[in-house]
Amino acid sequence: MSISPGTPDVTPPGDPAESRIGVDSWVAESAGRRARGRGPAGLLARGWEWSPDSLKLLVFVGLASTLPFWLNEGDLFNFGLFTLLYVALALGLNVVVGFTGLLDLGFVAYLGIGAYTYALLSSSHYGIHWPAEATIPISMAVAAIPGLILGSTSRRLEGDYYAIVTLFFLQAFGAFTNTANPTLFGKGLTGGPNGIPNLDPLTFFGYELNSTKQQYFFLLLVVAVVAGALHFINQSRTGRAWRALREDPLAAEVMSIPVYRLKVLSSGLGAAIAGLCGAIFAATFTAVTAGSFGVALLILLYAMIILGGLGSIAGVILGGFVINISSQFLAPQNDHPDVKRWLFYGTIVLIVALMKPWYRAVLVLAGTIAFGYAVHAIVSATTAATWTSGAPVAAGSRSISQVIQGFVVMPHATATGAHGNFNTWLYVGLVVAAVVVRSLSGWWRLVGLVPTLYLTAMVWENILAQNPSVTALILFGAMLIALMTVRPQGLLGSARVEIV
Amino acid sequence: MHLLLFNVIDQIRSLGWSGAFELLRNGIVLGSLYSLIALGYTMIYGILKLLNFAHGDVYMVGAFLGFGVLTAFGGALNPGIGLVPLILIMFAVAMLGSGVLGVGIERFAYRPLRNAPRIAPLIAALGVSFFLENSAQLMTNGFQYNYDAFQLGGKNGNFGPLFNTVFSVAGSPVTVVQVLVVGSAVTLMAALIFLVSRTRLGKAMRATAFDQEAASMMGIDTDRIISSTFFIASVLAGAAGVMYGLYIGTTFYFMGFLAGLKAFTAAVVGGIGSIVGAMVAGVLVGLVESFAIGYVGGQWSDIVVFGILIGFMILRPTGLFGAQAIQKV
Numbered sequence: 001m002s003i004s005p006g007t008p009d010v011t012p013p014g015d016p017a018e019s020r021i022g023v024d025s026w027v028a029e030s031a032g033r034r035a036r037g038r039g040p041a042g043l044l045a046r047g048w049e050w051s052p053d054s055l056k057l058l059v060f061v062g063l064a065s066t067l068p069f070w071l072n073e074g075d076l077f078n079f080g081l082f083t084l085l086y087v088a089l090a091l092g093l094n095v096v097v098g099f100t101g102l103l104d105l106g107f108v109a110y111l112g113i114g115a116y117t118y119a120l121l122s123s124s125h126y127g128i129h130w131p132a133e134a135t136i137p138i139s140m141a142v143a144a145i146p147g148l149i150l151g152s153t154s155r156r157l158e159g160d161y162y163a164i165v166t167l168f169f170l171q172a173f174g175a176f177t178n179t180a181n182p183t184l185f186g187k188g189l190t191g192g193p194n195g196i197p198n199l200d201p202l203t204f205f206g207y208e209l210n211s212t213k214q215q216y217f218f219l220l221l222v223v224a225v226v227a228g229a230l231h232f233i234n235q236s237r238t239g240r241a242w243r244a245l246r247e248d249p250l251a252a253e254v255m256s257i258p259v260y261r262l263k264v265l266s267s268g269l270g271a272a273i274a275g276l277c278g279a280i281f282a283a284t285f286t287a288v289t290a291g292s293f294g295v296a297l298l299i300l301l302y303a304m305i306i307l308g309g310l311g312s313i314a315g316v317i318l319g320g321f322v323i324n325i326s327s328q329f330l331a332p333q334n335d336h337p338d339v340k341r342w343l344f345y346g347t348i349v350l351i352v353a354l355m356k357p358w359y360r361a362v363l364v365l366a367g368t369i370a371f372g373y374a375v376h377a378i379v380s381a382t383t384a385a386t387w388t389s390g391a392p393v394a395a396g397s398r399s400i401s402q403v404i405q406g407f408v409v410m411p412h413a414t415a416t417g418a419h420g421n422f423n424t425w426l427y428v429g430l431v432v433a434a435v436v437v438r439s440l441s442g443w444w445r446l447v448g449l450v451p452t453l454y455l456t457a458m459v460w461e462n463i464l465a466q467n468p469s470v471t472a473l474i475l476f477g478a479m480l481i482a483l484m485t486v487r488p489q490g491l492l493g494s495a496r497v498e499i500v
Numbered sequence: 501m502h503l504l505l506f507n508v509i510d511q512i513r514s515l516g517w518s519g520a521f522e523l524l525r526n527g528i529v530l531g532s533l534y535s536l537i538a539l540g541y542t543m544i545y546g547i548l549k550l551l552n553f554a555h556g557d558v559y560m561v562g563a564f565l566g567f568g569v570l571t572a573f574g575g576a577l578n579p580g581i582g583l584v585p586l587i588l589i590m591f592a593v594a595m596l597g598s599g600v601l602g603v604g605i606e607r608f609a610y611r612p613l614r615n616a617p618r619i620a621p622l623i624a625a626l627g628v629s630f631f632l633e634n635s636a637q638l639m640t641n642g643f644q645y646n647y648d649a650f651q652l653g654g655k656n657g658n659f660g661p662l663f664n665t666v667f668s669v670a671g672s673p674v675t676v677v678q679v680l681v682v683g684s685a686v687t688l689m690a691a692l693i694f695l696v697s698r699t700r701l702g703k704a705m706r707a708t709a710f711d712q713e714a715a716s717m718m719g720i721d722t723d724r725i726i727s728s729t730f731f732i733a734s735v736l737a738g739a740a741g742v743m744y745g746l747y748i749g750t751t752f753y754f755m756g757f758l759a760g761l762k763a764f765t766a767a768v769v770g771g772i773g774s775i776v777g778a779m780v781a782g783v784l785v786g787l788v789e790s791f792a793i794g795y796v797g798g799q800w801s802d803i804v805v806f807g808i809l810i811g812f813m814i815l816r817p818t819g820l821f822g823a824q825a826i827q828k829v
Contacts, residue, residue, distance in 0.1 A: 168765075175799075
């Protein structure tokens, strides 16, 4: 790996799996540009590339502002408000991780600090009821302070070391709010595991934002302003300097970029955005609890910015929407069995359909369907007493559920102990099968893929669909791994080039 | 703040020498577990420059495998075989299973990312950790399971021999299981040092850690060496999992995260890549935690531990035994 930066490798990388070291960014992207040029998809991609960023933001805001008119209050809260909150948070995380390349694993703590600041200043906990136009800036400032302090440790700590120190900070914050709960003015400061309930709604100059609709529009405004501001910052001198030091801090320093100051600035800005989100989070949920600001949320945020593409504002917004909407559909309180099935099987079919050449995808899908019906026929003919045919169908649901019922087998849930064991083995079997198929090659992989896909369907119907809240997290974990192997730059991100 | 300090002084007075020894003992036992996990971190970091977040979860899987063996033989109350073979089988299964899991993780999640930018394997490691934790939650239904090692080897519900006193210092007992944990940890570490410093495999591992490309040019199959490193690291974590189960007793799906974090810190404090450093620093982290629990109070212990660690990492990021890294351009 001793190619000097001045001599790019001459072989254009056709296969993304091959090493890209030494290839400059124009060459790295040229293959992708050529491949994208054709068909309606190419037209869309070119239109996306050529349309100005202000137009993209306008289209996004226009589409998003129609949501309240065709969603009811509860759905608007789960699918609209939640998503925008996550998007705003992910935009803040993107400043630190995407723009500057600081791996900040304590980001959720800033959110918590903002939320607790709002909770202390606008609730009956201490009897202080300040309006939002005062508390939101204070929350941002208070959250920015640890951001600046942690950012200032980046002078001595790089990469993984910075990641671990920020993760410690998150753990210490969690312990502080949850178990330490120091007494101040005769009351526990953070309320311990119960948190602080009964917060005031957002109140601007005497005008309360009470309904979900009002909060949604306010949050949409916040997201638009943050995204717009970040776009301009990214285009500015500072943004270019951030990108430069992300790619190579040493070279950036040689180019007289104040690397250290810019890192601190980026960490502080990200923390301030998190503080803003924290205040809004606290106000819309009217309570803060210590458990909300943990590693699970952190991973969710990372999944968003990585799915969309690190450093790309549009990608982050897209990632936020995809991740939150799919996790909301999987959430236990939203009972949409058909939608869950469509999402799951649709994703699998989509992934298989991406196989090249196309007839392999057809073969695998047809093979899986044939395999499934064969297994189902054999099982129901021989051991119908101990095996039911298919998934439990929720009352009133039709179409896909009925198709699946004739396809997947599952054991009778009579002896729960045996049932649990069976599920465990089934799950372990699927993971092992996935690993084995991954290491096969050529036609053997196609042959192995058919039973694996069927096993996936069985695991989904037997285990995952029964525990939706855990399932979402498992799927995001698997998605992170798969995305890193297939497309590490994310959906809308540009290929990162490592110059050695 | 000064109030807290007075509390600490009061606490030190009231616990006395016997209490101090108890904290020391707990710290050493806990620390030897941290050392075993930290060794895995330091080996994997040394060879791949990868912060393997999933390593703590391998330890968790080890604890569950041990529990699975215990259950398969009839549980702590009524095991089908004698105490010594039972414990040996628990260790063997957990170590082997964890080792295979570690190799699988490397093969499946990290090997495709050898030439990817640095952040990609790190994110993949987060993904693996998340995947393992939540899979474990799914399969254990989120319950806590207890080894009930108190009763292990006892007849008809009586207490078994594991928590009998071996010897006492200043009136505080040291139990069989504590000797067992520290003894087997020391044995494993001695075996590891022998392996790394005296065998061909160890030599190849050191060469690969030093310079992967040069090692592969010298005819070392670096992929195989990396796989064996993951295997050995995960075997140690699996053993630590069973020890934790025998000593503390409670296994649950989230136990790997915090233990892994503290063990990773031990690896960093000891100087990443340094095997002796990880051992010493693991015990050190255990001692800090134990004394923080005893003198400052359980609810502050994590904050104290993490505060000390943050300070240490800022002041001396190369660790106690680590060499100053030279940045070449």
